[in-house]
Amino acid sequence: MTNVSMTVNGKSVSCDVSETTLLSEFLREDLRLTGTHVGCDTSQCGACVVHVDGKAIKSCTALAVSLNGSDLTTVEGVGSASNLHPMQAAFKKHHGLQCGFCTPGMIMAGIDMVERYHAAGQELTAEAIRHELEGNICRCTGYHNIVKAIEEAAGTMAGQKQAAE
Amino acid sequence: MSDGIGARVERKEDKRFITGKGKYTDDIRMDNQAYAAFVRCPVAHAKINGIDSSAAMAMEGVIAVHTGPEMKADEIGDIITGWSITSKDGSPMQCGVWNPMVTTYGRYVGDAVAVVVAETQDIARAAAEVVELDYEELPAVAAADVALTDGAPQVHENVPGNLIFNWEIGDEAKTEAAMAGAHHVTELDITNNRLAPNPMEPRSAVATYDEAEDHYTLYTTSQNPHVARLVLSAFYNVAPEHKLRVIAPDVGGGFGSKIYIYPEELTCLWASMKTGRSVKWTSDRSEAFMTDAHGRDHVTKAKMGFDADGNIVAFHVDTIANIGAYVSLFATATPTYLYGTLWSGTYAMPAIYGTVRAVHTNTVPVDAYRGAGRPEATYMIERMMETASREMGIHPAELRRRNFVKEFPYQTEVILQYDSGDYFKMLDEGEKAADVAGFAARKADSAARGKLRGLGYSTFVEACGIAPSAAVGSLGAAVGLWESCEVRVNPVGTVEVLTGSHSHGQGHETTFAQLVSDRFGIPIDNVQIVHGDTDKVQMGMGTYGSRSGPVGMSAVVKALDKVEEKAKKIAAHTLEASEDDIVIENGEVKVAGTDKKMGWHEVGLAAYIAHNLPEGMEPGLKETAFYDPLNFSFPSGALICEVEVDPDTGVTDIVKFTAVDDFGTIINPNIVEGQVHGGVTQGIGQAMLEQVVYDETGQLITGSYMDYCMPRADDVPSFTLDHTCTPSPLNPLGVKGCGEAGAIGAPPAVINAITDAIGSNDLQMPATPLAVWTALQANKTAMAAE
Numbered sequence: 001m002t003n004v005s006m007t008v009n010g011k012s013v014s015c016d017v018s019e020t021t022l023l024s025e026f027l028r029e030d031l032r033l034t035g036t037h038v039g040c041d042t043s044q045c046g047a048c049v050v051h052v053d054g055k056a057i058k059s060c061t062a063l064a065v066s067l068n069g070s071d072l073t074t075v076e077g078v079g080s081a082s083n084l085h086p087m088q089a090a091f092k093k094h095h096g097l098q099c100g101f102c103t104p105g106m107i108m109a110g111i112d113m114v115e116r117y118h119a120a121g122q123e124l125t126a127e128a129i130r131h132e133l134e135g136n137i138c139r140c141t142g143y144h145n146i147v148k149a150i151e152e153a154a155g156t157m158a159g160q161k162q163a164a165e
Numbered sequence: 166m167s168d169g170i171g172a173r174v175e176r177k178e179d180k181r182f183i184t185g186k187g188k189y190t191d192d193i194r195m196d197n198q199a200y201a202a203f204v205r206c207p208v209a210h211a212k213i214n215g216i217d218s219s220a221a222m223a224m225e226g227v228i229a230v231h232t233g234p235e236m237k238a239d240e241i242g243d244i245i246t247g248w249s250i251t252s253k254d255g256s257p258m259q260c261g262v263w264n265p266m267v268t269t270y271g272r273y274v275g276d277a278v279a280v281v282v283a284e285t286q287d288i289a290r291a292a293a294e295v296v297e298l299d300y301e302e303l304p305a306v307a308a309a310d311v312a313l314t315d316g317a318p319q320v321h322e323n324v325p326g327n328l329i330f331n332w333e334i335g336d337e338a339k340t341e342a343a344m345a346g347a348h349h350v351t352e353l354d355i356t357n358n359r360l361a362p363n364p365m366e367p368r369s370a371v372a373t374y375d376e377a378e379d380h381y382t383l384y385t386t387s388q389n390p391h392v393a394r395l396v397l398s399a400f401y402n403v404a405p406e407h408k409l410r411v412i413a414p415d416v417g418g419g420f421g422s423k424i425y426i427y428p429e430e431l432t433c434l435w436a437s438m439k440t441g442r443s444v445k446w447t448s449d450r451s452e453a454f455m456t457d458a459h460g461r462d463h464v465t466k467a468k469m470g471f472d473a474d475g476n477i478v479a480f481h482v483d484t485i486a487n488i489g490a491y492v493s494l495f496a497t498a499t500p501t502y503l504y505g506t507l508w509s510g511t512y513a514m515p516a517i518y519g520t521v522r523a524v525h526t527n528t529v530p531v532d533a534y535r536g537a538g539r540p541e542a543t544y545m546i547e548r549m550m551e552t553a554s555r556e557m558g559i560h561p562a563e564l565r566r567r568n569f570v571k572e573f574p575y576q577t578e579v580i581l582q583y584d585s586g587d588y589f590k591m592l593d594e595g596e597k598a599a600d601v602a603g604f605a606a607r608k609a610d611s612a613a614r615g616k617l618r619g620l621g622y623s624t625f626v627e628a629c630g631i632a633p634s635a636a637v638g639s640l641g642a643a644v645g646l647w648e649s650c651e652v653r654v655n656p657v658g659t660v661e662v663l664t665g666s667h668s669h670g671q672g673h674e675t676t677f678a679q680l681v682s683d684r685f686g687i688p689i690d691n692v693q694i695v696h697g698d699t700d701k702v703q704m705g706m707g708t709y710g711s712r713s714g715p716v717g718m719s720a721v722v723k724a725l726d727k728v729e730e731k732a733k734k735i736a737a738h739t740l741e742a743s744e745d746d747i748v749i750e751n752g753e754v755k756v757a758g759t760d761k762k763m764g765w766h767e768v769g770l771a772a773y774i775a776h777n778l779p780e781g782m783e784p785g786l787k788e789t790a791f792y793d794p795l796n797f798s799f800p801s802g803a804l805i806c807e808v809e810v811d812p813d814t815g816v817t818d819i820v821k822f823t824a825v826d827d828f829g830t831i832i833n834p835n836i837v838e839g840q841v842h843g844g845v846t847q848g849i850g851q852a853m854l855e856q857v858v859y860d861e862t863g864q865l866i867t868g869s870y871m872d873y874c875m876p877r878a879d880d881v882p883s884f885t886l887d888h889t890c891t892p893s894p895l896n897p898l899g900v901k902g903c904g905e906a907g908a909i910g911a912p913p914a915v916i917n918a919i920t921d922a923i924g925s926n927d928l929q930m931p932a933t934p935l936a937v938w939t940a941l942q943a944n945k946t947a948m949a950a951e
Contacts, residue, residue, distance in 0.1 A: 018287075028192075035184070035186065035187070039366065040449075041449045041451055044871065044875075047365060074185065076184065079184065081180045091179070092175055095175070099364070099365065099366065100179075100183075100415065101189065101364075101365040103182050127879075129878070133877065137870070139363055139365050139418050139420070139847070139875070140418055140839075141846075142844075142845060142847075143846065144884055147878065
């Protein structure tokens with residue numbers, strides 16, 4: 001067992017974990033943050049995407065011990081039912097989810113791509129969104145409304161950034 | 166009311182899913198929870214001579230290892246099938262026995278042999294790795310047509326030649342005679358590729374045994390928790406129904422694969438009693454590929470005869486259906502009564518005959534997967550139509566129009582009677598939405614860029630809303646397929662709807678609430694939908710076959726009728742008016758033509774306070790209804806796919822996909838469109854990407870997302886959708902069902918478009934770049950030779 005300390009959704013956490021514990025297991029089992037889902041064993045489906053130090057990663061493919069000192073955000077940390085993140089609100093508005101299982105990963109991947117494109121000064125087109133979603137599988141929606149939701153959220157997030165600047 | 170029928174309201178259930186607060190089975194942790202992992206048969210066919218669990222039991226944290234013979238000794242029942250089929254010679258079907266865990270023979274890669282229960286999932290899985298199987302590998306067969314050949318390996322001793330049944334439907338003599346007199350006969354060999362359903366949430370179960378109460382609780386990923394309880398109780402002998410609670414909480418998609426009551430869920434229940442611990446098992450994705458029931462897997466020879474004007478005169482089908490190693494719950498209904506009964510498609514066919522041979526192989530059991538039989542029928546019929554149109558030089562849309570069913574109800578030659586439809590209108594609208602008129606110009610533009618452009622049609626009709634109980638009983642079903650509902654009006658006027666339907670992505674918590682809102686004029690936020698728990702909902706048959714609209718919602722309507730009747734009686738009594746003059750709108754109960762009224766909540770309160778009710782009326786405002794459908798419902802659609810193929814690589818882009826569907830009445834367009842988007846994407850997946858592959862020894866090759874190609878966002882376009890509407894005359898809302906339409910209609914539209922583009926009809930699904938390129942080369946060679 002090794003002690004790891006991180007900031008998760010703005011709170012400091014410190015736990016003893018086994019060297020083989022995956023980040024997804026650490027979040028789900030040790031911290032009981034079950035919004036992060038595991039849908040495959042091969043880093044393909046993206047249901048487990050979280051942000052580590054501002055970057056999206058697949059939490060099923062990272063060891064918890066390797067992330068000592070990191071700043072993590074999970075789907076539980078981006079917004080709440082009474083104060084939704086624009087990406088969450090857009091998924092709801094555009095019916096971008098059905099069973100909801102892939103949704104946390106989609107939202108975390110969506111926020112990440114919007115921020116990356118914004119930082120690079122690139123336009124996040126529908127085509128680019130489809131390309132960026134290569135690592136996230138949804139079996140329910142056919143992606144149509146997910147793409148619409150991310151497109152809209154990109155606009156809202158850009159507006160918020162401008163207002164803040 | 167803005168929340169009522171037809172409103173595009175946002176879903177009530179979304180907030181918990183988008184904030185990570187959904188509660189799926191694997192999110193549940195019980196006190197005293199242990200974890201199960203299964204030891205599985207590593208080869209496709211084996212005699213298990215011994216199981217040595219000593220090394221596993223010696224590991225720290227291992228609680229128990231249990232095996233099939235122990236289950237047998239505890240009188241746990243074998244896995245059942247729910248539908249008996251009679252062969253054409255009158256003999257009953259023959260199927261092999263499915264022990265929940267192997268007693269002697271393992272019959273597919275993944276067949277459960279033993280279960281390890283341990284303190285953690287990691288320990289359970291590590292211990293399962295060191296359980297040693299002493300087994301003797303036996304010859305195996307994976308392909309259904311091979312399994313029927315002389316000398317093929319026998320999957321079960323009691324099923325000679327691996328033939329489960331040889332079923333027929335239609336009029337053989339009439340069809341042969343009409344075929345002999347046909348002006349033109351189109352023949353096609355068609356493979357319907359084997360698919361893995363792949364809901365994104367893997368199956369999971371948490372079972373708890375309470376010794377003091379002798380009571381079991383099972384949380385599980387089920388589309389139909391009541392059916393699970395019934396089967397676990399009546400057939401698997403776990404516990405009597407009143408001692409078994411089954412809860413299907415948030416379920417992450419099903420597509421058919423979570424209808425069935427698998428060995429793993431059963432074993433968790435049994436193991437919870439054996440160990441005295443709550444036992445959780447969660448499938449990983451590789452396990453899902455090995456154990457979730459697969460879909461499709463047909464090999465078919467079809468012949469369609471036409472007269473000189475292009476009218477169909479006869480249709481003949483010969484199908485071999487791969488059932489897998491064991492006969493799963495609906496496995497026998499899928500390639501028969503959900504397949505052969507749809508062979509008339511959208512067309513008036515005067516003579517139809519065909520047979521289906523169902524076959525055991527050493528593969529995962531095959532059962533209903535989104536569409537279940539109807540995609541197989543539609544793919545066959547629509548490829549036949551497109552092929553015939555090319556052979557006869559009649560435009561594919563024109564050939565379809567010549568043969569469309571024109572009047573409803575329409576009695577087919579294969580049992581079903583279609584309720585309503587307007588196939589001309591949906592095709593007209595489809596051609597407009599797809600801009601078929603502009604296709605020639607777009608094709609020329611593609612050609613100028615060195616690309617091949619193709620247009621493919623598909624029209625379909627399907628049978629949804631399974632099904633009238635007496636009718637399915639007469640065809641061999643072991644259950645009735647009604648649905649139940651209880652509507653509870655609370656003293657404050659809020660409403661709870663308890664339904665036997667189960668939502669695992671379909672949005673029932675919104676659409677079912679819309680029915681209440683529409684009826685009483687109260688906001689959907691004042692309505693709570695309760696489902697998925699056998700302790701809360703009395704009984705139900707669950708969600709599959711697009712039945713939650715036509716059957717589940719009809720039960721809601723029937724219960725609402727009863728509530729409305731009683732509410733009006735109470736209001737009439739209170740307001741001293743005639744019951745006939747009472748109207749309910751906008752949350753108020755009024756005397757028509759006067760200013761006398763009560764709030765909806767005041768009626769609720771009056772019912773429960775019961776100080777002043779009509780003479781003899783029981784207090785309370787709560788009603789139950791069971792609804793048994795009068796017939797299937799028959800949604801239909803016209804799908805048009807446009808592709809561009811790169812002839813150098815075979816890479817195919819879907820540049821436009823149009824679907825115009827007739828689902829009858831639509832409750833929430835957002836949700837219906839979402840169902841079509843997802844269904845079409847699964848259809849495109851079948852047509853171009855997905856294929857479960859077994860090698861000739863029965864080893865599973867596609868055991869992960871590295872090998873099995875799921876449709877991703879850049880594999881599909883944004884879709885062009887529209888609707889026509891001929892309400893079903895046979896249920897109170899006029900709904901027809903929309904869950905499977907896309908998966909049914911899309912595959913032939915895609916393949917017809919690709920074959921149009923490449924000028925070759927010799928193409929099977931999935932049309933990968935290699936398959937398309939190979940077909941193109943063969944076509945070039947053939948054309949050069951001519």
